[in-house]
Amino acid sequence: MAERIRAEERLFSLVLALLTSEHGLTKNEILSTVQGYRERYEFGGDLTNLERQFERDKDDIRELGVPLETLEPPGEPGNNQNTRYRIPRVGYELPHDIAFTPEESALLKLAAMVWRDGAASAEARRAMLKLSGLGVDTAELALQYAPRLRVRDAAFEPLRSAIEKRRVVRFGYLKPGEDAATQRELAPLALTRFAELWHLYAEEPGTGRRKTFLLSRITTPVTITKTELPARDGDPAAESRAELEKLWAEQSALLEAQPSTDAESRLLRRPGTSRRDDGLLVVHFTDLSVLADQLCSYGPEVVVIAPEELKRAVRSRLDRVGGDHG
Amino acid sequence: MAEHPRLPHAQDKLAFLLSLVAYLRDRGRVSVAEAAAHFDVDAAQIREAVRLLVVTGVPGTTKAYQPDDLFDIAWDDFEQDDIIVLTNLVAIEDAPRLSAREASALIAGLQYLAALPEASDRAAIASLTDKLSRGASGAISAVSIEASTDDGALAIIRSAVEHGRRLAFWYRNAKGEGHERRVEPLRVDSVDNDWYLRGWDVEREAVRTYRLDRMSEVRVLDEAADTGRPAAAAVHRLVDDRLFNDAEASVVVTLEVVPAALPLLGEFVSDDAEIAAAGDRVRVETRVAHFHTLKRQVAALPGLVEVLSPPEAREAVRAWARDARAAYDA
Structure with missing residues (x-):
């Protein structure tokens, strides 16, 4: 038995074969001739495993954004013996007019760093691999950055x-x-x-x-x-x-923040926050209970003046925290 | 050959191979080292890919993978000088398109960075977004992210680095105390909407982390930033991925947490922290230098987190909540 071919070699060979075939290849042609499949192809034998492999590989290749097309023979819908597969060059290649300056490339690299975990991180990294194929050099940034956005929501x-x-x-x-x-x-x-x-x-x-x-x-x-x-x-x-x-614009609260505290600097940084003549802050929000949680973290650095509902929410939260630690 | 840990999946390796061929075709002649630096992989991975290339190709007219149907390289250049020159190319000319998800991950990342001085040109972000969208094979999924806010300090920090100067600012620490600091900036980190400067603190002679929203009166000094500052190569060693220097974190705090709230504790729970079950909650230990940041974090998660020990930490949280509550009794 031939040495087992690595998955990337099989996938790569499949992409090459489908890119060069103008009219597409049938499944049988693929399994019997393309490297990675043909070694395991037995004429007249049981092809179930090999066919399953081909189905998975098609999914993997499409997931990469490669347009692997299925061409049904005219007049024979559903007859998958004659279904042909191909990858049209135009849909496969990055358009020729897409190019990046070294500065843009540096910015893209940072954008890919923003995602440090989860599926988006792997996707951003793969996008950078592909764009590296364009051969653009990356400008050195004067200041090094390590941006990071965490997604804590399982949904x-x-x-x-x-x-x-x-x-x-x-x-x-x-x-x-x-x-x-x-x-x-x-x-x-x-x-x-x-x-x-x-x-x-x-x-x-x-x-x-x-x-x-x-x-x-x-x-x-x-x-x-x-x-x-x-x-x-x-x-x-x-x-x-x-x-x-x-x-955000419709909902606001009136707060009193102690000067030169974290509470003050963070509340002032929220979009739309304004300071009234009497020194009180008008702070906008979309969700009252989320704002109440945030205000609790500021402790005595902030006091809610209005609305009453927010006051109640903050009070009951503080009671809970105090009670849990009493 | 051992697999490089950074490209674990066959799909990633496929994307790498397809892009590498386009790159090699474009460059004509390139050293393994240069290609490795360009793709941000190690040299062994480039060599492994080249060795795979030369045994792959298309079945060809004979369906037998004849030599003309395979990739080929200038072997002497490769084996003697570690240089890659493709002498036979198969099928591939240009780099592959992005998938819709890949493009959307980068576009969302760009939106997050829109507040950086490097991205201050709005048109530049729009043009990049347009290019990424056109370079994708499908419709971009709708993920949109607000720019992380910035009050202008980043531009001043960058200017100090560009001119090789020290930075001075007034810094209010976690305890609320203010000090004037002189710092040689090394790197800017962000976690979600919080931005941090890591720099060489001239007076303390150590790398320190400063939160941008606690800095005020930020200015560039007319002092060269070279005394005491570690060489550029050493920056990476000094500035590791842990945001907070735990040299001063000597107090062990035990927390009891509702499991779903664990991620909300962020920097308090390191990735390698031991998490023990305790009924329907979990227990986790963390090290802190003081309780000022801890009490804020715990107060923001009412009913979800309880400090078990030490008693001083419990008291700090209780007092924080009590003092806040007192304002409503008046």
Whole structure:
């Protein structure tokens, strides 16, 4: 038996073969001639394992963004013996007019560093590998940076996948001010990081209404259903941002912050914060309980003046913290 | 040959091979070292890929992988001088497109960095985003990120580095005490929306971390930043990935945490911390230099985190909550 060929060699050989074949290759041609398969191909033998391997490899290659096409022979739908596979060069290659300056390349490298964990990190790294194929040199930055964005919400990755695949999702959601989580079924449209929190912008399939959800309030694992949705027009990310900005502008609290404290500098840094003539800060927010948690961390450096609901929320949290440590 | 840990998956290796061929074709003649630096991999990985290239190709008209159907290199250059020259190319001309997810990860990263002085040209970010979108094989998934805010200190820090000068600023530490500091900037780190400067503290003669939002009156001094500053090569050793220097962190604190809240403790729980089950909660130990940051973190997670020991740490949290609560009784 021939030495087992490594997975990357088989995948690479498959891409090369499909790129050079103008009219595509049938599955049988691939399994019997392409390196990595042909060593295990037995004429007239059982090909089940080899076929399964080919199915997995197709998925892996497509996941990389390589447009592996399936051509059904005309007049013979469903006859997969004659189905042909190919990779069109135009869809495979980066467009020729895409080039990066050394400064842009440096910025891209930093952008890839932002994600340090999770699937996005591996994807950003792979994107950089591919762009390195363009042969651009990277400019040395005067100042070294180590940017890092952590995604703490377990719902993030499944939602990102669901948005890409345009699938309906299901999850339990604890609405602010309610005691129990309710089951939601939604068409996810965009993930937006705003005011240091991740939000999901999604549509209710029944009513078509679009709403914003906080990822930190999702209480169950996200289930991706088999229900697929048609592509939507417009820019849901921009729409979501506009919704959040509107909510942010509408809701505000009146706070008294001690001068020259962390509380003061952090509250002043929030977008839209203003200082009144009497020194009190007008601070905007999207979610009252999230703001209450943040204010608790500032301890005596900040006092809520209004609204009453926020005052109550902060008071009960402080009682809890004090009680737990009494 | 041992696999390089940084490209663990066959998919990553495939992306690497496809890109490497495009790069080698573009360069014509390139040393292994230069290619390794360009792809940010080690030299062994480049050599391994080249050895794989020369045994791969297309089945060809004979379906038998004849020599003309395989990649080939100038062997003498490769074996004697560690230089790669492709002499036969198969199938591949240009670099592969990005997948929609790959492009979206980079675009979201760019949005996060939009506040950097290097990215201050809005048009530059827009043009990069456009190029990445056009370079993707599918529609970009909708992930959008706010720029991490910055009050202008970054631009001053960068200017100090560019001109090789020291930096001075007024710094309010975690305890709330203010000091004037002279610092030779080394690197800027960020974690989510918090930005940190790591620098050589001239008076303390040590690398220290400063939070940008606690710095004020930041200015570039007319003093050269070279005395005492470690050589550039040593910067990486000095500035490791742990944000906080634990040389001063001598107090062990035991926390009891609702498991779901563990990630919310961020820097307090290191990746290698031991986590022990305690009923429906978990126990974890952390080392701190003082309780000023700890009490804030614990107060922000009411009902989710409890400090078990030492008693002084419990008292610090209790007093912090009590003093805050007192304002509402008046």
